[in-house]
Amino acid sequence: MIHVTPARRPYPLLAAAIVLLVLGAGVAWGVDDALGLSHAPAAVPREDAAAAPRRVAAPAPPLASVVVPDEARTRKAGAAVADALAARGLPRPAVTPAAPAPPETTTPASPTAPDPSALTTLRAAVLAAPGAAPESYRLGARGTELAVDGTDVAGAAAGLYRLADRIRSGAEVLPAADAGRLVTPRLGLRLTDAGSVGREPDPAAFAAGDDYRLNTDVVGPALLPRAPWVDADAMARVGAQFRQFVDHSVAQGYNAVVVPGFLEYVTFAKVGDGHAVYPPGDTHVDRARAMVAAFGPVFGYAEQMGVKVFLLTDMLAVSPPLEAYLTRTVGGLNVADPRLWAVYQAGLAELFESMPFVDGLMVRVGEGGEVYAQDGWDYSSKLAVTTEASVRAMLRALLDTAGKAGREVIFRTWTVGVGAVGDLHTNPESYARVLGGIDDPHLIVSTKYTLGDFYSHLPLNTTLLAGAHRRIVEFQARREFEGFGSLPNDLGPLHRQALRAFLAANPRVEGVWNWTQDGGPLRAGPMSLYLRTGFWQLYDLNTYAVARLAWDPDTDPAQVTADWAYRTFSADPDTVAAIGQAMALSRPAVTRGLYIGPYADRSVRALGLEPPPMMWIFEWDIPTGDSAALDSIYAVTGGRVEEAIDEGGQAVALARRMRDLVAATDPATWRTRRSASTSPARWTTR
Secondary structure (H helix, E strand, C coil): CCCCCCCCCCHHHHHHHHHHHHHHHHHHHCHHHHHCCEEEECCCCCCCCCCCCCCCCCCCCCCCEEEEECCHHHHHHHHHHHHHHHHCCCCCCEEEEECCCCHHHCCCCECCCCCHHHCCEEEEEECCCCCCCCCCEEEEEECCEEEEEECCHHHHHHHHHHHHHHHHHCCCCCCHHHECCCECCCCCEEEECCCCCCCCCCHHHHHHCCCCCCCCCCCHHHECCCCCCECHHHHHHHHHHHHHHHHHHHHHCCCEEEEECCHHHCCCCCCCCCCCCCCCCCHHHHHHHHHHHHHHHHHHHHHHCCCEEEEEEECCEECHHHHHHHHHHHCCCCCCCHHHHHHHHHHHHHHHHHCCCEEEEEEECCCCCHHHCCCCCCCEECCCCCCHHHHHHHHHHHHHHHHHHCCEEEEECCCCCCHHHCCCCCCHHHHHHHHCCCCCCCEEEEEECECCCCCCCCCECHHHHCCCCEEEEEEECCCCCCCCCCCCCCCHHHHHHHHHHHHHHCCCEEEEEEECCCCCCCCCCCCCECCCECCCHHHHHHHHHHHHHHHCCCCCHHHHHHHHHHHHCECCHHHHHHHHHHHHCHHHHHHHHCCCHHHHCEEEEECCECCCCCCCEECCCEECCCHHHHHHHHHHHCCCHHHHHHHHHHHHHHHHHHHHHHHCCCHHHECCCCCHHHCHHHHHCC
């Protein structure tokens, strides 16, 4: 398909390559003169991390039964509570679906926190609260019953999952401050990528480290080159992975998922006589129908769990017959011509009808090309939407179709270096010029929280501080430039700082998009596939934290880390405390060890571009040998070489301290029911 991935390549990397090439040509007469090199101090957020104090786990209530509304979501959430109690060593209570009681017979739960040992039953119910959001809920007690009252099924499920999380985390199930309080998520839209769904664990490919393909389609393993087009067994495996991922995401507090796909599900039957784009007998039609029939039920599972589904595409998405049709009728890929966009409108309308569970389309215009294409397919994307006029024409057309269908369009501002809108992502003036005046309630604008890519040593993104549009903030859990999740890297304090800054300045911020797996080449770094292979638990901390912060941005990140450590690794207070202390050191270890501070803390411009703060490492493990790049870094540091070297020594000392903290824990206190990757030995070898 069109083959999007939330990543910067190839164009930001191409920009860096151009910088390096011209550097080589310019060294002879001076780096500054050759490149127009300039730099100034960057407003890098200060990161202050601390470990939570040692805490003895709170007792879990000895529930004998869990009674929930007879809905798929609440049955699943009730089972999560039962599983959490079993994980704490208590008997697993029975989960009983019950018909809803008449509202007039349901009395509000007591606002007084009960004695957990006196609770024998957990009862969830839907109890409307005027003006409350569907996901809102109250926790309380009715005699010996622990009560979860949701304003909707979504709220009842959310409350149950919160209780399950507290039980698994060793936290107090019902703190006095929460008894009877209406809990509503601060951010109503909480998206994830599709995790590692559809990706195969291939140790040899990961070890080779030379596969830079960026296609993130989840359907790849199930594709066949001819009818019936979809391998049923492979599709079943993809479906199982997708359900596992959705269940995990919902339990953490997310309510939307972004799945790559668009053109491969479209026949363009609404264009002309139905055969204008794909003539009779064209295999694109049968394949698209087979794809809808096969994967519609797979992705439709998310809707059953109360999760919104957004399909993700690059624009301009094309296939050879589609491009030929546009050439015949529009004269080529004239992306400012409404006639071109009318074809895509017809395709989008068809998609919304054939896959009615799809809530909207996410669009990126800043990357594209063959590197994003699925092997064996002729769907691809082109970098064509690169002017203000073309972006506006595209958005107005897609929004018209989405609005009529009651759907949404999410537009990513990731356009770094591409065309006249190349600084849309980082320049508030460009943002206002390109998107100003597009006032549509169905438009959501999605932007990375950093003023650039997902590096450290970057300011917060100033374009998120203002604007009239609905906004969501992008985060990356498995940091592609910082070891692809193989290094301890607790981003909770930084992410909280960013969210709170944006919310304080911009009331239009309403959501987050967290990348659990995506970003960068799919097989770079030590092999890890979220929820499935490798030490994915390490970067699951950042996914868990973003969800907690999206519900409540005032949540203490140190406590989030402690909760994650308890539920993931150990129930021993000393071991949990040691893990928390190690993770509190992880950010200075990463930011000093992987970056040259005197360079990284400067905002640099060269050739009219903004080189990233990590110019001395390519991807994750290849230091540059380019003397021109190093000359440029040296010019920016202003002779602070000893300071830069000293930071490296500090990082090594911090890493050793982290290792020692974890190695000093008692191995017997670590859980063994999970993979061996969760043992302290795994930490000490990193």
